[in-house]
Amino acid sequence: MHTINQNVASLLRSVSAALLIKKESRFRIVAYDKAADAIEQMAQDIKALWKEGKLDDVPGVGESIRAHLDEYFKTGKVKHFEHTFKGIPAATFTLMHVPGIGPIRAYKLATTFHLENPKTAVRDLKKVAEEGKIAELESFGSKSQTLIMESLDRFIASEQSPSRMLMPYAAELADRVIAHLKKHKSVGTCDVLGSLRRGVPTIGDIDIACIVPEDQIAAVIKHFTEFPGLLKVDNAGGKKASIILPPRIRVDLRLESDNGYGAMLQYFTGSKAHNIKLREYAIGKGYSLSEWGIKKVEDRGPLAKGDEHKIMRFNTEEAFYGFLKMKVPPPELREGTNEIELALKDNLPNLIKLTDIKGDLHVHSDYDLKPSHDRGAHTFQEMSDRARALKYEYIGFSEHNPKQSGHTASQIVDIMKRRQEYIHKHVKGLPYFIGLEVDILPSGEIALPEKAIDYVDYLIVSVHSSFTQSKEQMTKRVKTALLYPKVRIFGHPTGRLLMKREGIDLNWDVIFDICKKRDIALEVNSSADRLDLPDTLVREGLKNGLRFAIDTDSHALEHMDTMKYGVSVARRGWCEKKDIVNALPLASLKKWIHAV
């Protein structure tokens, strides 16, 4: 994600908070939040978009916010915002990020205790809390004070280590929670919902729903809050509960009886943006939606006792969406772009499935060709056998290129030649292709003598060094590399490492253009910490008519089972079977590989 987008989103959220503190119209407040959400989730760099005069394309950014952003990018500040912030201590905007403290309480705490410095505000407030002063404040009490102290501690700890998790690890944790829930005899079907069901690459919290008979809900919530090793029960009411698990991951549980489960699935899968858009659409049709079902608009708001029949209940998502006369959008598409419109027209894409995948074109064996980076742990034959077990029709071997230092060009050619001979002689069974993952050097040259290209079927080119070049340099560098013969795949194109390293900055229009012309596939790398190309850019690429290779980049047999994560990224990028080269049958794939 672009840091600039984060900064702008955070600025807009501060404006929203300031408006809330000043008791402005709640619709203005929401408008700033919506714009912030949209900017945070965009694939493109917001400043680049501004330079092109395309800020109007961002949903939620209208005339007013566009003018403010214009001023922001030109001068670094916005007069109107500064006026809005007037009288609000800067520490307010720090404190409101502590869970349990919102803008209003943050403002009250900051002004009452004269907390000025945003950098020390959290620790300053903790001192105040320890002195017992918060409990004396109006509308606060001793319980609020305790809660705030605990929350501050967790916040301080979380500043040192992030609390988000990579999707596969979160999935594992979710499975453990479900196993615990199922130990209770009243728990029926359980589903992992929220961002995990939508396949989001990093997970902030885990959402689980279960079918439980009405009269057993309290008992199951109690059982949930007894999950071994939990850090804290965050809240537990009569309808839902939350716990915090190490390392500070929140798990939300919702329980519903069989006949209302469909509405609960829909609500709890989200995203927030999808649900808001769906509810807005429904209002236009005279219906009000919630996790409990669908009401007529005139019955909006809490129902009186005895009026429960006024809410229609749905046991499946198909029935719920069906009532609104639309198809069920696959969870991966529920991000509030245009999936509702297409679901209404029965025009949703038929997304790629794991079972459509016919091969893996990026795997590293243990064959020693003196590589520039790490070798794999298993032989060509072992990897080929695994591919066959996965019901693939072919496999592509792609060790790293031989390292250039210590080898002359002709030695490298020789190494490559021997590798080809070795594979032809020893690998039996599944049809294979001989590939190679080659470094794109800072200059844009590839780390392989041209003559060595004769000994491969295809090349994957990837950036593995000098990540901090300027956007122009980086674009030129990658473009140069993509023009070499036999380049078929651009490997992990942004080079990002989730929660560790930002992706490289590229002019994607230029890259998409050259890939389109040469029919080069962009890789969707399935490694848990890459998931690269990111889903938003997959969708952009798709709009430009590109195709993709979903690869595991395996360095060991068990990595070959991670294809599902890449598939999930491709689905979030709206890819169908026809958009994925390694969903092609052998003959068509061969044609594509040998096209350049």
Add this chain to the structure above:
DNA sequence: GCCGTTTTCGGCCCGACTGTTTTCAGTCG
């Protein structure tokens, strides 16, 4: 402040939980 296949004006998603209150505000998802 944004937005439009009902609209350029008049709407704007919905509900649960908690604490401090005695009917609701704040926060969260």
